[in-house]
Amino acid sequence: MRRPRLLPILPLCHVAASNPHGRAPLCNLGRSLAPSNRSLATCLDSHIQAPHAWHPWTHPPHCLDLSHLDSDADSNPPYCVFTSAASPSPHPNRGGGGGFSVITTPDEASAALNPLRHALDGPFFAPERLYLPRPYAVKDIPGKGKGAIATRRIEKGKAILVDPVRVLAAVGYPSEVRREEVRGLLKEAVERLREPREVLELARKGEGGEEDLGSVVEDVMVTNTFGLTVGGVDYMGLFADLARFNHDCRPNAFIHFSQTTLAMTVWAARDIEEGEEITITYSPAGTPSKERRDMLERVWGFQCQCSLCTASAAEIEASDANRDEIRTLPDKIFELAQKGGFDKALKSAERLFRLAEQEGMAESVTGDILEVVARLYYLVGDLDKALEWTLKVQHDINGYGVPGELGEQKLKMLDGPCCGWVAMRAFDASMRNRADIADVTVPDQEL
Numbered sequence: 372m373r374r375p376r377l378l379p380i381l382p383l384c385h386v387a388a389s390n391p392h393g394r395a396p397l398c399n400l401g402r403s404l405a406p407s408n409r410s411l412a413t414c415l416d417s418h419i420q421a422p423h424a425w426h427p428w429t430h431p432p433h434c435l436d437l438s439h440l441d442s443d444a445d446s447n448p449p450y451c452v453f454t455s456a457a458s459p460s461p462h463p464n465r466g467g468g469g470g471f472s473v474i475t476t477p478d479e480a481s482a483a484l485n486p487l488r489h490a491l492d493g494p495f496f497a498p499e500r501l502y503l504p505r506p507y508a509v510k511d512i513p514g515k516g517k518g519a520i521a522t523r524r525i526e527k528g529k530a531i532l533v534d535p536v537r538v539l540a541a542v543g544y545p546s547e548v549r550r551e552e553v554r555g556l557l558k559e560a561v562e563r564l565r566e567p568r569e570v571l572e573l574a575r576k577g578e579g580g581e582e583d584l585g586s587v588v589e590d591v592m593v594t595n596t597f598g599l600t601v602g603g604v605d606y607m608g609l610f611a612d613l614a615r616f617n618h619d620c621r622p623n624a625f626i627h628f629s630q631t632t633l634a635m636t637v638w639a640a641r642d643i644e645e646g647e648e649i650t651i652t653y654s655p656a657g658t659p660s661k662e663r664r665d666m667l668e669r670v671w672g673f674q675c676q677c678s679l680c681t682a683s684a685a686e687i688e689a690s691d692a693n694r695d696e697i698r699t700l701p702d703k704i705f706e707l708a709q710k711g712g713f714d715k716a717l718k719s720a721e722r723l724f725r726l727a728e729q730e731g732m733a734e735s736v737t738g739d740i741l742e743v744v745a746r747l748y749y750l751v752g753d754l755d756k757a758l759e760w761t762l763k764v765q766h767d768i769n770g771y772g773v774p775g776e777l778g779e780q781k782l783k784m785l786d787g788p789c790c791g792w793v794a795m796r797a798f799d800a801s802m803r804n805r806a807d808i809a810d811v812t813v814p815d816q817e818l
């Protein structure tokens with residue numbers, strides 16, 4: 372069997388199926404791209420040694436050629452490292468300036484990662500409620516390595532950090548791909564950043580050994596990355612500053628990833644006092660204790676000793692029962708709402724948010740369920756609550772970053788009377804004149 376070839380730093384052209392010469396370098400030779408014409412697709416179809424051919428990346432793609440794995444070369448596209456070492460722009464409370472690398476196939480990069488254009492070329496983004504300078508310092512924490520300690524009082528609902536992604540790595544390669552080859556891509560992805568040290572000095576489990584840089588980067592990735600979806604594709608994302616935040620099962624902060632800016636924002640879930648450790652949760656809301664602890668040990672490699680994990684058996688049992696309900700209540704609310712049981716659905720929604728608050732997870736309940744609650748309040752005639760929840764929907768879509776295409780569409784609906792978005796009309800009316808709200812009527816077919 373032929374050994375897979377690692378192509379050195381020569382750009383591998385992504386060739387259209389109609390190209391009779393297979394992977395021969397046919398594309399865009401020497402063609403200069405107007406800024407308005409830039410897209411990831413053109414970049415990936417571009418080729419050869421001129422920087423404009425791979426713009427907006429600062430380096431030519433570095434690819435692992437897998438075409439030998441199958442007679443049909445298109446079924447095993449190469450995995451490439453794409454790097455922009457020049458962006459995002461430096462900012463006092465925005466990690467970065469060091470750029471980022473993405474490891475993926477050209478098709479996934481061009482189809483699924485078009486939001487990258489915003490991250491590469493888009494305007495600087497920072498939420499209004501972002502602390503400047505950073506309200507924390509990284510310090511040693513007994514039993515946890517390093518962690519983030521608040522250097523001032525932090526108010527609930529304010530942003531602690533905006534951290535752009537440093538390495539975004541595809542999850543899952545063809546089974547024939549060898550571990551050394553993946554390590555080779557990871558090494559390249561980090562070495563090309565402006566400050567590789569920011570990644571290489573992060574915590575490691577120490578499982579990979581020190582024999583080569585690829586193993587070190589692999590270990591850093593295993594110890595510090597978060598699972599993400601961008602354009603429907605799963606990735607592991609490494610955020611150099613977020614990577615210092617430790618886990619707690621009842622955290623005082625929570626994270627939100629923007630698919631548009633490719634940045635993670637850390638928000639205060641409650642008031643945090645100066646000197647307190649700022650923690651996030653590594654486990655999804657509604658995960659009961661045993662499952663949670665198993666996952667933390669297996670995936671993150673530590674035994675959780677947080678206040679909840681070391682609480683009395685009775686307290687753990689009560690928390691597990693709450694989290695079980697947090698997991699099942701959204702489906703129940705949707706079902707009740709669809710059957711017209713608005714009051715019952717609202718009672719269940721109130722219970723869901725009360726339990727989530729109790730478990731320190733209120734901010735993890737996001738998405739469609741907020742819209743349903745807003746509409747339910749409108750339908751039972753509680754306009755103040757409808758407005759309050761509509762604003763939560765708006766915040767959920769917009770408050771964490773640039774909203775992206777889907778978000779933009781939803782925000783348009785929020786702003787204008789249309790499409791049966793009853794509570795959204797309440798919002799719209801309130802923006803023009805609070806007194807108008809009472810005039811908004813609910814057509815029969817809605818909800």
Ligand SMILES: C[S@@+](CC[C@H](N)C(=O)[O-])C[C@H]1O[C@@H](n2cnc3c(N)ncnc32)[C@H](O)[C@@H]1O
Pocket residue numbers: 514515516517518573574594595613614615616617618619671672673674675676677
């Ligand atoms: C993303 S890093 C967090 C920052 C890390 N403590 C450091 O020194 O950079 C994840 C690693 O931190 C440690 N860690 C995080 N939360 C912890 C906790 N609650 N208890 C003990 N160790 C924890 C584990 O070693 C875990 O693999």
